[in-house]
Amino acid sequence: MHIRKVTPDDAKAICLIYNYYIEHTAITFETKPVSVAEIQRRIKDVLKNNYPYYVGEINNRVVGYCYLSAWKQRAAYNPTAEVTIYLDKDFKGKGLGYTFYEYLFKYLDKKRFHSLIAGITLPNEASVRLHEGFGFHQVSFMPEIGYKFDKWLSVGHWHLLLD
Secondary structure, eight states: OEEEEOOGGGHHHHHHHHHHHHHHOSSSOOOSOOOHHHHHHHHHHHHHTTOOEEEEEETTEEEEEEEEEESOSSGGGTTEEEEEEEEOGGGTTSSHHHHHHHHHHHHOOTTTOSEEEEEEEESOHHHHHHHHHTTOEEEEEEEEEEEETTEEEEEEEEEEEOO
16 A cells, blocks of 8 residues: 555545445444535645645555544643544455554654544444554543434543653
8 A cells, every 4th residue: 555645636535435434334423424525624624734644545546544633622732633544445454554553653743742542433343453553542431422323322532642
């Protein structure tokens, strides 16, 4: 997989990947598909705040993406970021999440970021395994805080202190 910085032109491919998860899974708590224009706006927001945002390609096809974003809006939280990763449904289970995180951590500005947070809808063994494999530790469990597909959903947060 070739990993590179995102561009606004990637919005259509990202939209296709993300909308699958909106429509078919509880991994995201969004309930309505998002437009390409909305994804372009979100990409611009991440980039204007100088957070890393990458896409992965196989044979010139975007097969996943990952980025950091603000954990909270208060200034004292600035050294902490939330990490997000999504893979094309046809490319799950092939180690691409691991490859993305290796890349992200290799180029992460550790002078800017002190810790990372990952929110995971539970159960999600693959995501938990990925995060714990990179040293994240579970720091929260919030039972039944979301409701999607006629059922209550729980969320956990995993935390990583960077060196």
